[in-house]
Amino acid sequence: MSYPYQIKSLEEYKAAWKKSVEEPEHFWADIASNFHWYKKWDKVVDWNFTEPSIKWFEGGKVNITYNCLDRHLVDKADQPAIIWEPNDPNDHHRILTYAQLHEKVVQFSNVLKNNGVKKGDRVCIYMGMIPELAIAVLACARVGAIHSVIFGGFSAQSISDRLQDAQAVFIITCDGAFRGAKDIPLKSVIDDALVNCAFVKRVIVYTHTRTAVSMIKGRDVWWEDEVRKVETAGNPDFPAEVMDAEDPLFILYTSGSTGKPKGVVHACAGYMVYTNYTFVNVFQYQPKEIHFCTADIGWITGHSYIVYGPLSAGATTLMFEGIPTYPDAGRFWDIVDKYKVNILYTAPTAIRSLMAFGLDPLKNKDLSSLRVLGTVGEPINEEAWHWYDEHIGKKKCPIVDTWWQTETGGVLISNLAGITPAKPSFATLPMPGVEPILLDEKGNEITENNVTGNLCIKSPWPSTIRTTYGDHERCRTNYFATYENLYFTGDGAYRDENGFYRITGRVDDVLNVSGHRIGTAEVENAINMHAGVVESAVVGYPHDVKGQGIYAFVIYSGTHGTPEMVKKDITATVSRIIGPIAKPDKIQLVSGLPKTRSGKIMRRILRKIAEGELDKIGDTTTLLDPAIVEEIKKGKV
Numbered sequence: 001m002s003y004p005y006q007i008k009s010l011e012e013y014k015a016a017w018k019k020s021v022e023e024p025e026h027f028w029a030d031i032a033s034n035f036h037w038y039k040k041w042d043k044v045v046d047w048n049f050t051e052p053s054i055k056w057f058e059g060g061k062v063n064i065t066y067n068c069l070d071r072h073l074v075d076k077a078d079q080p081a082i083i084w085e086p087n088d089p090n091d092h093h094r095i096l097t098y099a100q101l102h103e104k105v106v107q108f109s110n111v112l113k114n115n116g117v118k119k120g121d122r123v124c125i126y127m128g129m130i131p132e133l134a135i136a137v138l139a140c141a142r143v144g145a146i147h148s149v150i151f152g153g154f155s156a157q158s159i160s161d162r163l164q165d166a167q168a169v170f171i172i173t174c175d176g177a178f179r180g181a182k183d184i185p186l187k188s189v190i191d192d193a194l195v196n197c198a199f200v201k202r203v204i205v206y207t208h209t210r211t212a213v214s215m216i217k218g219r220d221v222w223w224e225d226e227v228r229k230v231e232t233a234g235n236p237d238f239p240a241e242v243m244d245a246e247d248p249l250f251i252l253y254t255s256g257s258t259g260k261p262k263g264v265v266h267a268c269a270g271y272m273v274y275t276n277y278t279f280v281n282v283f284q285y286q287p288k289e290i291h292f293c294t295a296d297i298g299w300i301t302g303h304s305y306i307v308y309g310p311l312s313a314g315a316t317t318l319m320f321e322g323i324p325t326y327p328d329a330g331r332f333w334d335i336v337d338k339y340k341v342n343i344l345y346t347a348p349t350a351i352r353s354l355m356a357f358g359l360d361p362l363k364n365k366d367l368s369s370l371r372v373l374g375t376v377g378e379p380i381n382e383e384a385w386h387w388y389d390e391h392i393g394k395k396k397c398p399i400v401d402t403w404w405q406t407e408t409g410g411v412l413i414s415n416l417a418g419i420t421p422a423k424p425s426f427a428t429l430p431m432p433g434v435e436p437i438l439l440d441e442k443g444n445e446i447t448e449n450n451v452t453g454n455l456c457i458k459s460p461w462p463s464t465i466r467t468t469y470g471d472h473e474r475c476r477t478n479y480f481a482t483y484e485n486l487y488f489t490g491d492g493a494y495r496d497e498n499g500f501y502r503i504t505g506r507v508d509d510v511l512n513v514s515g516h517r518i519g520t521a522e523v524e525n526a527i528n529m530h531a532g533v534v535e536s537a538v539v540g541y542p543h544d545v546k547g548q549g550i551y552a553f554v555i556y557s558g559t560h561g562t563p564e565m566v567k568k569d570i571t572a573t574v575s576r577i578i579g580p581i582a583k584p585d586k587i588q589l590v591s592g593l594p595k596t597r598s599g600k601i602m603r604r605i606l607r608k609i610a611e612g613e614l615d616k617i618g619d620t621t622t623l624l625d626p627a628i629v630e631e632i633k634k635g636k637v
């Protein structure tokens with residue numbers, strides 16, 4: 001049985017998967033031949049997980065923006081590439097055709113060049129969800145610079161840490177961003193970040209909200225002025241830079257179980273091939289369809305399924321600046337209706353928050369254009385799954401539950417819309433090229449079904465993480481050292497009698513708050529920076545809308561204000577150090593923490609308390625001071 005690029009039946013899926021694991025080189029060579037290469041690769045894949053060293057399409061020469069833009073100019077020049085819906089529904093929307101997007105990316109590539117950006121340079125992008133963000137990303141890739149997009153919810157301190165880690169000397173930002181009723185002063189956050197980053201040479205500022213900004217002579221320039229210079233010079237062409245397959249394409253920082261975020265690095269060719277292949281297959285994209293992914297480009301979902309996957313497939317991608325509840329909880333449905341969206345890809349947390357508004361916001365909204373629904377970011381509970389199915393998909397749209405990670409670049413486990421079976425709350429089956437396995441505590445493979453274990457992947461797929469920027473050893477210890485010769489995901493999973501996977505959640509100290517990944521150690525570090533805080537311990541607890549909420553137990557010795565004021569000060573500190581996205585939902589001031597005799601905090605106990613399972617705390621006799629548990633139980637917030 002053979003299979004096409006776009007899998008069309010369960011049998012074809014099985015044939016593709018079988019071929020992909022038995023003859024990965026043949027399989028991926030077939031898939032990769034659907035792209036434009038300046039030069040074909042010498043070797044499809046070369047890898048070992050011990051260093052780790054993972055190389056795909058080595059010897060190949062390629063540029064991802066050529067594949068996203070130039071090659072579509074022949075037959076899709078006038079087709080919308082990006083549809084942009086502003087935060088305020090009364091403002092004008094924008095549509096950029098492939099020809100227009102290409103022109104703007106070429107123009108901005110020239111701006112980058114004129115400002116000294118060269119192949120291999122790191123460029124930090126800190127912008128709201130406007131088309132210029134996609135243009136900046138694509139222009140970096142076109143000139144061969146490594147972009148590092150930072151989500152707008154991160155603080156000046158977080159930005160400065162990332163700038164230093166990546167040694168990024170260029171920044172692209174805008175004056176401000178609109179998010180619901182808020183106006184976020186992005187440039188001013190950048191200015192604060194740069195107090196500690198004198199190595200930054202150039203900040204390019206796009207005007208969006210027209211908030212007052214301080215423009216520093218010699219360092220800061222306006223995007224519009226720079227574009228005008230390129231126009232005055234007659235809009236010269238900028239042929240895409242010829243990149244080696246394994247050249248880094250971007251860095252994206254993500255939280256882990258230590259205090260410091262890791263710069264996940266993806267490589268040009270493998271990332272391009274895999275995001276395209278998964279986009280086309282998971283969503284079963286059809287020509288001319290409108291794909292609406294509600295994520296922010298500051299996260300991997302936006303990189304892979306707003307920008308690179310859809311554009312490399314010649315799709316029309318819809319970018320939305322705002323939030324689901326502004327000006328009211330019907331906003332997503334207005335957008336679906338207005339543009340006749342065909343594919344809607346969102347997060348369980350968004351579905352749950354909209355469910356809470358009931359069915360009123362759906363009245364008089366025509367959702368009949370929808371063909372496929374998707375979810376990503378966290379396990380979806382059955383109630384949310386059924387609501388999505390009944391009220392949004394009207395029981396006619398397959399729902400794809402896509403499991404993946406920043407490190408995996410693209411979807412690893414998911415059903416294929418309408419092609420392979422769905423099962424509520426199950427991500428189901430692996431994509432071609434992906435070999436999941438489950439391991440027990442001792443590191444032995446569990447081969448039976450109806451079991452739970454730690455989820456690992458046996459062999460590389462093209463968009464496997466290549467390294468953590470500037471610290472390869474960290475990449476090895478984090479992902480490739482827990483189990484020999486395996487990529488460890490950090491997630492637990494259950495496998496049912498049909499071999500379908502259900503992701504049960506993180507097994508490390510990483511929280512998933514509204515689909516955002518936050519390390520408990522990072523939050524603890526931030527809390528501990530507050531004067532008067534002696535020690536803290538952060539755990540997650542089930543939250544109706546966010547999936548997980550952040551619960552902080554804090555030993556505070558200061559004397560400054562009432563406990564309520566102290567809690568507000570601690571929250572402000574976290575916001576200042578990491579950003580508003582990491583603010584604890586609950587803070588409990590305690591006089592001590594449950595510790596073993598060797599001084600280790602017993603998080604298991606704190607987790608039970610935070611979850612409200614006060615009678616399931618278990619044995620506390622090994623604790624240094626068992627009485628503290630009673631005190632903490634009494635003070636639970």
Ligand code: WT7
Nearest residue numbers: 301376377378379401402403404405406503517
């Ligand atoms: C973690 C990765 C991948 C894009 C968004 C998040 C959790 C992701 C699912 C899903 C259950 C999921 C996992 C994973 N996760 N998708 N469909 N079902 N859990 O990317 O920030 O790198 O987080 O999100 O725990 O490890 P990320």
